[in-house]
Amino acid sequence: MTDKSSAQRFIEAIPHARALGMQLEEIGDGRAVISMPYDARFVGDPATGVISGGVVSALMDTCCGAAVLSYPGARGTATLDLRIDYMRAARPGQRIIARAECYHATRSVAFVRASAHDEDTAREDGLPVATVTAAFTMEAGASARALAEGEAQPGGQKPGAQTGGAA
Amino acid sequence: MNRAKPEPVQVIKERRDKALRVLAGGIPYAHFLGVLFDRRGDELTAVLPFDEKLIGNPFLPALHGGVTSAFLEITAIIELSWSMLWEEMETGKLDPRVLDAEHLPRLPKTIDFTVDYLRSGLPRDAYARARVNRSGRRYASVHVEAWQDNRNRIFAQATGHFLIPARAKPE
Numbered sequence: 001m002t003d004k005s006s007a008q009r010f011i012e013a014i015p016h017a018r019a020l021g022m023q024l025e026e027i028g029d030g031r032a033v034i035s036m037p038y039d040a041r042f043v044g045d046p047a048t049g050v051i052s053g054g055v056v057s058a059l060m061d062t063c064c065g066a067a068v069l070s071y072p073g074a075r076g077t078a079t080l081d082l083r084i085d086y087m088r089a090a091r092p093g094q095r096i097i098a099r100a101e102c103y104h105a106t107r108s109v110a111f112v113r114a115s116a117h118d119e120d121t122a123r124e125d126g127l128p129v130a131t132v133t134a135a136f137t138m139e140a141g142a143s144a145r146a147l148a149e150g151e152a153q154p155g156g157q158k159p160g161a162q163t164g165g166a167a
Numbered sequence: 168m169n170r171a172k173p174e175p176v177q178v179i180k181e182r183r184d185k186a187l188r189v190l191a192g193g194i195p196y197a198h199f200l201g202v203l204f205d206r207r208g209d210e211l212t213a214v215l216p217f218d219e220k221l222i223g224n225p226f227l228p229a230l231h232g233g234v235t236s237a238f239l240e241i242t243a244i245i246e247l248s249w250s251m252l253w254e255e256m257e258t259g260k261l262d263p264r265v266l267d268a269e270h271l272p273r274l275p276k277t278i279d280f281t282v283d284y285l286r287s288g289l290p291r292d293a294y295a296r297a298r299v300n301r302s303g304r305r306y307a308s309v310h311v312e313a314w315q316d317n318r319n320r321i322f323a324q325a326t327g328h329f330l331i332p333a334r335a336k337p338e
Contacts, residue, residue: 014225014231015220015222016220016221016233017223018220019220041195042199043195044195044196046194047271051196052194052195053240053277054196054236055233057237057240057280058231058232058234058236061231062231062233065232078229078232080284081283082232082281082282083281085278086278086279089276
């Protein structure tokens with residue numbers, strides 16, 4: 001099932017994500033994919049036309065947060081710390097696609113890694129533009145607490161775990 | 168022999184302000200966010216006036232973590248460029264009268280940037296100052312702090328490493 005409209009509403013509710021033109025491509029089970037178009041207003045170095053590192057940071061932070069929120073049982077989150085490594089300049093004119101994965105969560109902390117690609121290396125195995133490792137707060141609902149305590153995963157609904165549609 | 172008369176203060180101010188304007192005004196994304204720079208001598212304070220589009224969590228509401236990160240990174244890059252520019256400008260190696268977007272030294276490139284979020288950013292103006300802890304020929308390490316109402320209550324800090332661009336030979 002795809003429910004792009006409700007997933008996209010999540011992005012639309014964040015003023016800065018909307019301002020940057022972010023588009024939610026996929027979300028569910030602690031993973032999220034968000035892309036954004038090239039825009040001359042977001043350039044960081046006018047000599048090269050390369051998008052600002054800050055924009056890539058904002059995209060990655062949003063994507064990581066979305067991944068945490070889609071983790072089973074998560075109710076809310078905020079960034080604790082985020083490290084970004086810039087491997088290469090994003091190609092001017094191309095979309096940037098961020099993929100984030102919440103690979104572990106305790107009752108209070110979520111650990112996330114993410115990478116960003118441009119269209120040149122849209123495939124996951126190409127050299128990313130940037131990678132991120134981050135820690136987020138985890139405001140857990142009942143099921144995440146149960147998961148963290150090692151109980152069986154409830155088979156019920158996972159908030160935000162619906163698929164955001166084909167990328 | 169007469170000593171050279173000191174430059175009128177207005178001339179000095181104009182030169183420094185122009186250099187800063189060209190440097191900071193050249194970054195489209197800084198302009199999009201609305202980042203301004205306040206100068207006292209060589210000390211810079213970055214100012215981010217609050218705007219609705221900077222919100223990341225509309226329910227609290229709070230500044231977007233990415234906005235905070237971008238604000239800190241822009242502050243670090245400008246401070247680093249400014250400290251290099253300052254030396255060249257004050258020693259007379261660089262003539263600010265010919266300084267425009269084309270003659271601006273290339274901006275440093277961010278290698279990595281680590282942001283520490285200490286409090287949520289409130290929906291009001293934010294300020295930041297950066298300190299160049301080490302600046303060699305090729306690499307620099309810069310620390311930056313941001314606050315809102317109280318200078319002593321930092322809401323975010325960051326450390327970044329930057330690649331210093333090779334300088335073109337003076338003509």
